[in-house]
Amino acid sequence: MSDANATATELTVEDLTGIMRSSAGEDESVDLDGDILDSAFADLGYDSLALLETVARISRDYGVELGDDVLDGVETPRELLAAVNRTLAAA
Template sequence: MTAREFTLDDLRRILRAAAGADESVDLDGDIRDTAFESLGYESLALLETGSRIQREYGIALDDDVLDIEHTPRSLVEAVNARLSAVAR
């Protein structure tokens, strides 16, 4: 089975759907290494984001992956690692 890839664009789409976007933050810019908190996403918004990822991709994510101090890069990597593990 081939693993489906989760991209930064997938994350942007889900963030906007789950919690909207702070008008002062350009999600289309290079946000890979910006903490979610700096992007205007608090813990409840990230929990909703995580729930949407889990439903859409059929995986389970650890709660610590959704910490506001983490970055989009770390979340994308964690989702892809989980998708890869499930595909094995």
């Protein structure tokens, strides 16, 4: 997967939810296919470790370095997508 996506230039919300599911599972009370863009990760059932695992997977699969500064203040999927895609565009 990392080879296939290493040249991808954009992380979509579908890509993100797929990675969230496979890296940290899905809380039974949450539908990740619903309108989640502006929900806090905490409200979606993802704690800091789940977010860390998700970001590590994005970093591997998309071949980008996502340092602590990139993720500073990121609390929702929309903010994470923006941060990742900014880094992908600059790469």
